Amino acid sequence: MTQRSYFLDHALLPGGWRRDVRLTTDAGRIASLQADASAEGATRLSGFALPGMPNLHSHAFQRGMAGLAERRGPANDSFWTWREVMYRFNGNLTPDDLEAIAAYAYLEMLEGGFTSVAEFHYLHHAIDGTPFADLGEMSGRILAAAKTVGIGVTLLPVFYNYSGFGGLAPVDGQRRFINAPDRYLQLVARAGELAKGQEGAIVGMAPHSLRAVTPETLTEIVRGGPGGPVHIHIAEQMKEVNDCIAWSGKRPVRWLLDNQRVDQRWCLVHATHLTDDEVADMAASGAVAGLCPLTEANLGDGIFRGTDYIAAHGIYGIGSDSNVEIDAAGELKMLEYSQRLGLRGRNLMTSKEGESTGRRLVDDALEGGAQAMGQNLGVLDVGARADFIVLDGDHPDVVAADGDRALDAWIFCGGRAMVKHVVAGGEAVVAEGRHAKRDAILDRYRKTLARVLSA
Known part of the structure; x- marks a missing residue:
């Protein structure tokens, strides 16, 4: 170079x-x-x-299913029915397929203003759920796709062990995601080996969600990992919130803050449904709120409490998540517009009279995105x-x-x-x-x- x-x-x-x-x-x-x-x-x-915008949350393979879930399902069509479409789509993807789809998604990111991506990667195993001879086969394909197009990458191998709170057994559609803690830590180590020498590439870790782990396995992988960024889906859907309360007596963000040392290493993806106390304590933790407004709108997740969060001096960044639409400016616009729709006001993601809303959105998303990536970028x-x-x-x-x-x-x-x-x-x-x-x-x-x- x-x-x-x-x-x-x-x-x-x-x-x-x-x-x-x-x-x-x-x-x-x-x-x-x-x-x-x-x-x-x-x-x-x-x-x-x-500065190029960091994309702090992507599932690259989902670019290939964009548009496939836009037909009316049952009367209670929701994120959970969308998820069944996703399971069917990923069920037949080979390593070559993953690399081809990821390369195109990453190309679109670069053309759309993103210059780095945190890849929340959970498609680990062969079609029948058997681990590849090289446990890092699919991680290597993600890294290869990023290298081909020239985008920086923070690879986040996902720990997925269960299908629901309390350690429910995985379902068939999750067979390609599942690892016990020891094999997961081996996977993270292998991904780290593959990333060595690739400019702009580092490896972190990602417990998928509180419903996909137990308290014991979450602690085991966080303590056993190599350090660096830790990302987790949390409080995206009200069903998840209600199921977490039924299991633990607490909402997801409250449970996480009370049971893990959540700090600047962490990115809490979505965090859509928060109480006043959760807004304040999450902001005070120094963790990044990983917001994906276009996907959250597509899935009907709800509206993040953006104005309250920035008033509490919370840090946030943006991601393209399902990659149904890849556009850095579009994510920022949807973030601001969602606040306008919910609160019936204008220019809400800034609190200073006369300040450019675009500038404030860009500055904030660059800062939070860089922190979530765990790299010196965004400036x-x-x-x-x-x-x-x-x-x-x-x-x-x-x-x-x-x-x-x-x-x-x-x-x-x-x-x-x-x-x-x-x-x-x-x-x-x-x-x-x-x-x-x-x-x-x-x-x-x-x-x-x-x-x-x-x-």
Whole structure:
């Protein structure tokens, strides 16, 4: 990986927007930054440059089932009926299939403004549930897909041991996910070996949810793991909340906060249904709220208590989750719009009069996303991973705009169509809105889906 220099007309640096910024990269990191600089010898990327958005929650294989669950089911059609469609879809995926689908999902992330992804990966075993000879076979395919497209990755092998609170036996649709604690820790170790030497790749761990573990197995894997990020689904659905109360007498977030040392390492994904005390204590813990507004809307989860959470100084980031739609700006817009719909107000995810809502959403999601990824990224600063996007400065919605208004236009007007250039790990991977490897990756994805969906 060679040293590269880029010249940026407008760039969002830690101290704010600056003009004529020369950014030099080395080994995938930002080596130097200079404002009011000369463009001589640098690649000029015109427009508004900002740090690439971390995607803190993805199930890459679910990109292949986008649109398959949009037919009316039973009268109580819900997340739980959607889950049955997901089980059927993943039941026939081979390692080659997973890699092809993940590569296309990651390509779309880069084109949509995400430059790194936390992959919440639970499709571990062969079709019949038997572990592969290499326990990390499927983890390796996720890493290979990320490397192919050039996206940074925090790989989170998922611990899934049971089907419900109190240690209920797994169901057949979960056969490819299941590991006992000892085998799971072996899987995490193997994933770590596979990630070594891949720029922008680290490994954390992810207990799937409180319903998929027991108190004993959760403690065993958290204590036995290698350190780094810990992500968990929690309080996404009211059925989960009610089942947790029936099992333990406590709501999921309350139980977790009372029984684990939840701190800055943790990302609590969704956390949709919270009490006042849970909002305050979760914010005080330093954990990240992992919000996936497009998927949460698609599944009918509910509305996160965003205004209360930011008032309590809580940290959050965004993720694409089911990948039914992959658009960094779209996630931020849905987050703000959900608050507007629920509270019947405007510009609610910021509390300062006169502040750009787009800027506040971007700043907050960059900070929380970077923390959840467990990597030095989400900021244009020396030493950070060289990830940034450039918004089209010629787009009609940014006529005579300053930087913050460009962010407002990106989130609330132009969306992913405004993402003109993307640099990830120092490499220019998207130019004029198109990934350099789009044709080959899309062709493989189409052939994979044609076979999988006709099986």
